[in-house]
Amino acid sequence: MTRSDWGERLFVALQYLLPQRLLSELMHRLSRLRWRPLRRLLIHGFARQYDIDMQQAAEPDLDAYPHFNAFFTRALRAEARPLDPDPRALLCPVDGAISQIGRIEDGRLIQAKGQDYAVDTLLGLDPGAPHPFEGGHFVTIYLSPRDYHRIHMPLTGRLLEMTHVPGALFSVNAATANRVPGLFARNERLVTRFETTAGELAQVLVGAIFVGGIETVWSGVVTPPHRLGPPNRLDYREAAPVELARGAEMGRFNLGSTVVVLLPRGRLDWETGLAPGQTVRLGQRLGTLAD
Known part of the structure; x- marks a missing residue:
């Protein structure tokens, strides 16, 4: 060793x-x-x-x-992160580095080499509960302390539900991802699900140690406190609609953490060459919506 x-x-x-x-x-x-x-x-x-x-x-x-x-959590100048102008482009929601990218197979996502975890657990669902992401697409992006820490919309979407899932607060860097089983489905997280032109999109904000707060533009501060207990799910389908344009801010982190984006099967073609470790920036094209 x-x-x-x-x-x-x-x-x-x-x-x-x-x-x-x-x-x-x-x-x-x-x-x-x-x-x-x-x-x-x-x-x-x-x-x-x-x-x-x-x-x-x-x-x-x-x-x-x-x-x-x-x-x-400072704002950037508007011209600092131009958005890909193609409306069929899936935008990168943050500045960071790709941890993993690919397909969801047998209800599981890749966390790191030799490590994977269940989609239903990530989403705060009961084991085996139905969801629209089986066989779909995912990307996990790690935000280091030096990155811009506001999170934006990959596509225009209408909020369906938001779930705060209490959990641990391990670091989310590469060393921890390599050695803590089910890290992203184990840490505290905020699961947001949107209706978009590509079907349902989930954007999961994963907390970490020293991440003192997660908040959204529609509900304000979600954490702290970092409580224990079951997931707290809020349904927005019947409420006054929360609609956010592609590229619009949807939330923010205090200190570094991770965002996981999920899309249904057959709705996206990833850009060629995207791979773990690659640096990405808010607004760049990660993939193209399928016809």
Whole structure:
């Protein structure tokens, strides 16, 4: 076993021992403190450490942000992420790196080499419950701390339901994905399902340790608190419609995490050359809707 293998094993083992929810809620509070010396230390230090290009931000002045979370979830200039103009293009919903991409087979998605997990569990459904994604398409995109952390719509959609699924808060980096079984269906997550021209689309926002908050544009903050218990499902079919255009913001993370996008069978052709590890950006074409 290599030194790298031992390092990964130790990193993952420590996560089982850490008070994940407590640390995440402390990070949520820390990231919203307005004390100027601490705020400047966090924001300037982070921007320097991760070489953040503030010329892409709608507000380029680091000192204009009232707290670290405002800086971390900063808006970009409209022209910084042009959208593919083809209405048949499935847009990338975030900046990040592809973790996995492909087909859903036998009700399971690939997590990493030698690791997979069930779609029904990811969606917060009972085992074996019906869903429209069997044999369909999926892409998992990891957002590192340096990435833009607002999540946008891959297609124009009408919200059908939103489900908050309580769970663990493991890291979602590659080392953890390699070694924690069912990671993305194990961590706390927010499942959103939309009606689109390609059929039903699911966009799953997966939480992680130190991700102090997940929120949507229609309901505001969903987490914290990071509670235990069964999934909490809200049906929007009979409510006032929530309709979002392709490329529109639908939610955001505080600190890095992962987005999983699901589409039904036969509704999409992936772009040639997309593969795990590839960097992607909001608005670029990930695939083309089938005729």
